Amino acid sequence: MVDLATRIGAITLANPVMPASGTFGPELAQVFDLDALGALVTKSVTPEPRAGNPLPRLCETEAGILNSIGIPGKGLDHFIAHAIPEWRRFRPPLIVSLSAGTNAAFAEAAARLAETPGIAAIEANISCPNLEEDGRAFAMFPESAAAAIAAMRARCALPIWAKLSPNTGDIAAVARAVEEAGADAIVVANTILGLAIDIETARPRLGAGMGGFSGPAFKPIALRLTWQCAQAVRIPLIGVGGIATAEDAVEFMMAGATAVQIGTASFVSPTAMMQVIEGLRDFCTRRGFTRSADLTGLALPGRRLAAE
Amino acid sequence: MDLAPAAFPVAERNAVVIESAPVGRRYHRLRLDAPDLSALSRPGQFFHLLCRDGAGSGPYLRRPMSIWRCGADEPLGFLFHVKGRGTAALAALRAGDRLSVVGPLGQGFTLHPSWRRILILARGVGLATLAPLTEAAARMGIAVEAVLSARDPADLMAEEFAGHSGAHVFPVLDADGSSDPLAVEALLRARFEAARPDAVFTCGSNRLLLLLQRLSAEYAIPGQVALEQQMGCGLGMCFCCVRPIRAPDGGTVNLRVCAEGPVFDLQAALGW
Ligand SMILES: Cc1cc2nc3c(=O)[nH]c(=O)nc-3n(C[C@H](O)[C@H](O)[C@H](O)COP(=O)(O)OP(=O)(O)OC[C@H]3O[C@@H](n4cnc5c(N)ncnc54)[C@H](O)[C@@H]3O)c2cc1C
Ligand SMILES: Cc1cc2nc3c(=O)[nH]c(=O)nc-3n(C[C@H](O)[C@H](O)[C@H](O)COP(=O)(O)O)c2cc1C
Ligand code: FES
Numbered sequence: 001m002v003d004l005a006t007r008i009g010a011i012t013l014a015n016p017v018m019p020a021s022g023t024f025g026p027e028l029a030q031v032f033d034l035d036a037l038g039a040l041v042t043k044s045v046t047p048e049p050r051a052g053n054p055l056p057r058l059c060e061t062e063a064g065i066l067n068s069i070g071i072p073g074k075g076l077d078h079f080i081a082h083a084i085p086e087w088r089r090f091r092p093p094l095i096v097s098l099s100a101g102t103n104a105a106f107a108e109a110a111a112r113l114a115e116t117p118g119i120a121a122i123e124a125n126i127s128c129p130n131l132e133e134d135g136r137a138f139a140m141f142p143e144s145a146a147a148a149i150a151a152m153r154a155r156c157a158l159p160i161w162a163k164l165s166p167n168t169g170d171i172a173a174v175a176r177a178v179e180e181a182g183a184d185a186i187v188v189a190n191t192i193l194g195l196a197i198d199i200e201t202a203r204p205r206l207g208a209g210m211g212g213f214s215g216p217a218f219k220p221i222a223l224r225l226t227w228q229c230a231q232a233v234r235i236p237l238i239g240v241g242g243i244a245t246a247e248d249a250v251e252f253m254m255a256g257a258t259a260v261q262i263g264t265a266s267f268v269s270p271t272a273m274m275q276v277i278e279g280l281r282d283f284c285t286r287r288g289f290t291r292s293a294d295l296t297g298l299a300l301p302g303r304r305l306a307a308e
Numbered sequence: 309m310d311l312a313p314a315a316f317p318v319a320e321r322n323a324v325v326i327e328s329a330p331v332g333r334r335y336h337r338l339r340l341d342a343p344d345l346s347a348l349s350r351p352g353q354f355f356h357l358l359c360r361d362g363a364g365s366g367p368y369l370r371r372p373m374s375i376w377r378c379g380a381d382e383p384l385g386f387l388f389h390v391k392g393r394g395t396a397a398l399a400a401l402r403a404g405d406r407l408s409v410v411g412p413l414g415q416g417f418t419l420h421p422s423w424r425r426i427l428i429l430a431r432g433v434g435l436a437t438l439a440p441l442t443e444a445a446a447r448m449g450i451a452v453e454a455v456l457s458a459r460d461p462a463d464l465m466a467e468e469f470a471g472h473s474g475a476h477v478f479p480v481l482d483a484d485g486s487s488d489p490l491a492v493e494a495l496l497r498a499r500f501e502a503a504r505p506d507a508v509f510t511c512g513s514n515r516l517l518l519l520l521q522r523l524s525a526e527y528a529i530p531g532q533v534a535l536e537q538q539m540g541c542g543l544g545m546c547f548c549c550v551r552p553i554r555a556p557d558g559g560t561v562n563l564r565v566c567a568e569g570p571v572f573d574l575q576a577a578l579g580w
Contacts, residue, residue, distance in 0.1 A: 027544035027567060030318040031410075052562065058540045058548035060369045065540065069547050072562065215368065267369060267541040268358065270410055271320045 002284040003291040004277070006038060006259050008236045009159050009184045011093050011120050013038035013259060016292060017249065017277050020240050020263030021097035021123060021163070022069065026086055031270045035091045036277065038259060042083065044099035044125045047109045049075040054207030059196050064215025064242070065264055066194050068208035071099055071128070076109055080116050093120030095161065101131035103151040110156035122158050124149060124183075127165035127190035139165035139190070142177035153182035161238065163187040164225070171225050172232035179233040187238040187261065189225045192218060215264040218242040223255050230256020230300055244272060246279020253292070254299035318413060318543070319345060322406040326383055328399070332462045335433060336390050336399040337376070339383040340407060349378035351440035352416030352534055352571040355386070356542035358408035359394035366397035372539045372566070373398075374437035374511075375412065376468075382443075384409075387436035387468055413542055414570050417441055417532055419448055423506035427499060428454040428475075429492075429520050434512015435469045437534045437570075441509060442473035450506075453499055455480060457487045457516065493519060500527050507531060508574065518579045531574025537565040552578050 004015035018039040019028075025043065028034060052072025059066050073079070079096075087094050096119050100106040106124065113119055126138035126148050138148045139162075149162050162178040164171060166189040175186055191212025196205040204210070222241020229237055239252030240261035249260045265272040284292050297303055327339040340346075356370040371394040377385030390399045401407060419426070419441070426445055430438045435456055445452045452475035458464040460483040470477055478495060480487040486495075499505070500523065510520050511534040524531045540546040544567030551569075552560040554576040563569065 023541070023545060025543075025545040029316075030543070031316055031320060033316075052547060052550070055550070056538055056548070057550075058538065058546065060367060063368060065369065067540070067546070067548065072547050072550075267546065269320060269408075270318070270541075270543060 002281045002289065004281065005291075006293060008238070008258055011159060013093060015277050015280070016253070016259035017273050017280070018095070018238075018259060018261050019266065019273060020261040021125060022071075023263035023266055028266070028270060032274050037092050037273060039093045039095050039120070040087060040090055041095045041123060041261065042087065042097050043073065044071050044097040044128070045076055045079040045083070046071055046073055046099050047076050047105050049073065049078070056205065056207050059205040059211070061196065061213070061217065063217040064213055065267075066196055066206055066211035066213050067191065068206045068211035070208065076112060080112065084116060084118055088118045094118055095121045095123050097123040097125050097163070099125040099128045101129065103132075103148050106148050107151035107155045110152035110158070110160070114156040114158050119158060121161055121184070122152070122156065123161040123163050123187055124152060125163050125190070127163060127167070137165050137167060139163070139174060140168045142170070142173045145174050146177035146181040149178045149181035149183050159184040161185040161187050163190055164229070165190045166192040166221055166225055172228050175229040175232045179235050183235060185236045185238060186229055186233060187240060188229050189222045189241050192221060214241065216242045216244055219248060223251055226252055226257050227255040227300070230297060243276070244268070246276045246283055249276050249280055250283055250295060253295040254297070256297045256300055258293070258296050317348070318411060320408070320410045321345065322408050323384070325401050325403055325405045325407055328401050328403060330399070331387065331465060331468060334389055334463070335387060335465065336395070337385060337387045337468070338398060338401065338407070339377065339385045340409065342384045342409070345409070345412065346378045346382060346384040347380045349375045349384065349412040350416035351375065351378070351444050352437065353412040353414050354570060355409045355411030356413060356539070357386070357398060359397040360408075361397040361400035362402065362405055367394045369540065370410065370542060371395065371398075372536075372542055374534070374570075376436040376439050377471075378440055379443065387433065387439070387465075389433040410542060414566055415568065417509060417534070417571050419444055419450060420506070421448060423450050425451040425453070425503055425505045427496075427505035427508045428452060429457075429496070429508065429510045429516050430454065430469070431457040431513035431516050432463065434510070435465060437511040438509055439469045439471065442470055442475040446473040446475075452476065453503065453505065454478065455492065455495060455499070457481075457492065457513070459483065489515060489519060492516070493523065496520070496523050500529070505529060509533070510574070514579050517577060521574055521577070524574060532571050533574045533577045534570045535565050535572060535577060536570065539566055542566050554578065
């Protein structure tokens with residue numbers, strides 16, 4: 001028997017596998033039992049309703065996709081009144097992804113969520129544009145990332161997971177900054193900015209122009225970011241980016257992740273998360289790990305596999 | 309991984325191809341061995357297909373494909389236009405190959421037991437989506453008249469459309485000018501006068517959608533339309549497949565073709 005139990009701060013997950021924000025919904029319960037997941041992660045909710053971006057919102061590349069969905073949604077009031085009760089039908093800890101345009105808006109929304117029963121943690125999507133910084137993402141710079149997390153921390157007792165962006169020059173500095181600002185865990189990473197052009201029309205293939213790149217081709221970058229963060233902070237990491245198989249998940253854990261999120265792979269295989277959980281158990285059995293948590297950080301400098 | 313559809317309404321499954329054959333110059337049909345999924349499928353629903361040829365190559369994302377044949381005693385079938393990389397990979401599959409399918413997905417057509425007659429208007433491969441309606445209607449004792457529009461007789465696929473349902477097909481062709489909008493309008497008016505349908509159905513052409521909306525509003529006949537949109541997840545999770553749909557309050561809302569559709573009320577759809 002392999003123990004897949006996973007602790008992220010005060011939260012205990014049945015296993016380290018959860019969905020990535022924006023690629024998951026209660027609709028997936030048509031395909032498998034969502035209670036088998038380590039946690040549930042909602043689409044990012046914004047304080048006000050948003051229409052989302054012009055179409056096309058998604059385009060495919062050889063081994064991944066670009067998206068510019070634009071976080072369409074009905075806003076925080078509707079989310080608290082309607083989405084939270086729907087999610088509470090399921091057992092795994094509920095992680096609410098929150099996105100906002102200013103530190104004050106992040107703080108206000110976090111305070112509202114903290115008063116709402118049934119939420120295990122807030123995942124702060126600070127990869128979104130900061131309206132007070134010319135629309136540059138909060139997570140681009142250590143100072144703006146830390147300011148958003150600190151603003152939430154001051155108003156919210158729930159655990160806060162800071163979701164970092166690959167679109168930064170110094171991920172370790174951003175990771176340290178959010179840790180110091182009071183983040184309880186770090187989710188790394190959001191999509192990396194990319195572009196595709198339709199050469200017949202000489203226009204970007206996405207309605208919004210640029211988009212976020214995700215999927216298998218993004219994996220080496222996200223894995224590298226996880227590895228760098230692991231050497232910069234002590235709080236738990238949740239690795240995300242291009243994970244499609246249990247082997248991918250093991251790589252992220254060995255690079256320092258305590259848990260993993262799966263996004264784009266669920267579009268190609270809706271059962272991907274279940275396959276990763278099964279495969280993780282198989283890997284641990286085959287290699288003699290009694291607890292999957294023992295995989296975390298094994299590939300980091302100074303660590304190695306115990307002699308067999 | 310195979311999850312029993314008995315417990316979960318949507319399956320992800322490798323199904324064995326039992327027939328793969330070209331239809332006319334540009335189309336192809338596939339039939340799969342998946343009796344439980346076929347029995348579960350409803351006309352107007354679709355599957356999300358992982359398009360990999362025999363050598364395993366194909367585009368990264370799945371492709372949505374309407375259910376062309378379904379039912380308790382019919383293999384699950386798809387009929388498609390070989391258009392780009394995905395559909396080319398599907399057309400390269402041979403009997404005995406495996407195809408990963410996710411489905412059945414989406415909201416299908418509704419047939420009301422009190423109806424006595426329906427009229428279907430389809431253009432090109434749009435008929436694949438509407439074809440299973442003919443069998444379903446026949447089982448309910450509802451008569452079907454269909455106006456099928458195509459380039460020429462080779463593209464018409466009346467046999468692929470009607471199967472054994474006994475649907476009465478009125479072909480209209482670009483080749484002889486009978487598919488011209490004015491001619492189709494005259495034909496529809498004649499059918500509405502001669503044998504007023506209780507409902508009308510369409511798919512596949514913006515021009516025909518707008519025509520059918522106008523005429524059925526004039527004759528106060530309800531209708532349904534199956535819409536298409538590029539898809540990511542096919543399940544309702546990514547919001548890339550939205551289309552503006554008229555809301556009861558007169559405004560429009562973005563609805564997901566994969567989840568709230570693909571079938572929408574005829575008058576609520578907007579042309580594209
Ligand atoms: C619900 C639904 C049911 C469908 N049923 C049928 C059917 O029964 N028979 C049939 O021939 N076709 C059907 N289509 C259209 C079919 O999905 C596209 O023709 C197919 O995706 C083209 O893929 P490709 O790789 O061959 O072409 P490409 O042109 O190379 O595809 C490029 C991209 O465009 C997208 N795309 C292109 N055209 C369409 C389209 N019309 N709809 C959605 N996405 C598109 C593809 O998903 C892909 O991302 C249906 C579409 C939807 C949404
Ligand atoms: C269609 C789509 C929508 C997304 N929406 C969000 C979102 O709302 N909030 C967020 O923090 N990340 C969002 N992401 C990013 C994912 O959560 C994830 O970080 C990224 O896709 C990398 O993981 P993957 O390669 O497994 O998909 C989205 C990704 C995709 C593909
Ligand atoms: S294809 Fe993802 S929501 Fe419709």
